[in-house]
Amino acid sequence: MNDKSISEKLKPLHGGVVFYPREYVLDNHDFLKSYADGVTEGGKEVRVYIVPEETLIKRAQDSTSGTTIPTMDSFSETHRNAHNPCLADPNNSKDTPMGILLIEQASVDETSIAQIGKPTIIGKWASVIQIGDEGKLSEIGKGYLEVTMSPKPTGLMLELMPKFRQLNEQIAQGMRNPLDVIEEKRMLYSRIMGERKKFFVAVIIKHQELMQVTDYNIQNFRNLLAQLITRYTSEGMYGGAMIRVRSGNEVLRRFCYTCNHSYDYRKGDGSLADPFEKVDEFLKYGGRQLLNHCQRNNTCVLEVIPTQRINCARNGNDRYSKDINNSPMGESKILKTYVEKNLREVPDVNIERENGFVFSNVALRLSLLRKAGSKGNKVLSAIHAFSRPLGNIYTIDHAGKPLYKIV
Known part of the structure; x- marks a missing residue:
């Protein structure tokens, strides 16, 4: 894999590749020559190699550094003490998932189709999104990491x-x-x-379920929204909705809001909040303005996009908080990926109030809580963006593209 002629054939991919391994083929003498055959999210057959940067390989070979690198050899392990397994299966695919990998910093060699009947993808890194058939512990789609910082x-x-x-x-x-x-x-x-204390929630935008509201009756809208925000509430995850006013190709920033389901913080026993209470809160603090504006302006449309929200596990909260706290001003990886540029250097910013979140193609790795009271609930272990930031979350269209302009 270090052949210079191979590197000359590679075309960089703009982002990562979601990969479903079907078979690992290992080289016992050189881990860089081990590979996996499988399919992409779209069902395309590919062969994948992992070739980390040379500096990382050397660091990992130094037993005192504590550095580890992803290899096909480690992904292929299935024993009890396997460090980083990702199970392969002959039928592994988006529709029948087993192990799922995110191939990062990837390039493709299309010339290999003539020799092996499929393109070759070479990634400098890979992350396990799902280990195997463990229940659905992954989410892949358009989304973002919501960053909430204590306002007081x-x-x-x-x-x-x-x-x-x-x-x-x-x-x-x-x-x-x-x-x-x-x-x-x-x-x-x-x-x-x-x-500032920080909390993080992964949000998957269900853009294909985008709907236009044509009935501005307050009670009917209230019923609709209460139904939508509970659609994806299950197993410790919560539903929500993005609501926006659009005029042609322009989304009006001042008329963009979210309405989210949650558990009832007052009770503290893990029970769910009444969805109508959440809707009424939204209507009180801006929702009625949206309805009134669209009623008075026939050039505007009111649109609602359902979302799925997964709270970050404690270790993830700590990890992402450190990324923000320890990075130079505006250089946090989290903020650069999920927040508009003009807000990243404002230390007292309220990102949600500014409607400043940005979406990407994301892959979420989830885990199950095992405490009694929360047992079986799903939380976010890690979020991986595998595209460049695509646009403000409210610019998304039915196809998941940033079609509109926010003004």
Whole structure:
């Protein structure tokens, strides 16, 4: 796989590839020559190799580094102590899934079709999305990671935010050179971000179920929304809805809202909230405005898109919080993937209120809770974006493309 002629045939793919392995073929002398045959999300037969960066391979070979790399050999293991298994099956596919891999930083060699009857995909990395036939512990589709940060400022935030804003004002007025104050801004940003408690929810957008509301009767709309937000509530996951007003190809940012189901926080016993209470809350804080606006403006349409929401497990919350807290201002991988650019450097931002989330092609790895009370509930273990950020979540169309412009 290190043959220079092979690398010359490779065409980079813009994003990753969801892969369903059907057979592993291992080379006991060189793990880079091990491969798997299988199919993609669309059912196309492919052969896949994993060839990590040379620096990562060398680091993994150093027993003191603690670095591990994904290999077909480790994915193929099925024994009890297997470190990173992903089960292959002759019938593995989107419709009958067993193990699922996400091949990342991938390139394709179409010339191999002449020799082996299928294209060859070479990825620099791979992640297990689903181990095997373990119940549905994965979700793949258009989606994003919702980042919620505590809105109530701490004492330290109240002290630091005026200093941060003052620097921005001085830059805007030409009083300070941005390069002269960048380190001070980064320090303030990091300290403010570190004060904010963060929670994460993976959201799958059910864009194919997008519907246009034509009946503006408040009670009928209330009934419709209560039904939609419970559609995907099961096994600890919750339904929701994105609601927007669109005029032609333009989505009006000020008329974009979400309405989400959840458990009843007041009871604290894991019971579900009354969906009509959630709908009434939405109507109180903006929903009625949407209905009234569309009634008065015949050029506007009201659209609702169902969503599925999966809460992040505690270790995931910690991991994604550290990514934001420990990254330089605006450089967090999570924020760069799922948040509009102009909001990433605002330490006290309320992303949901600004309607600033961005969607991608995502693959979710889920896990089951085993505590008594929550036993059997599904939570998010990891989210992997396998495309570039596609657009603001409210620009999505029925086909899952960012067709519209948000204004």
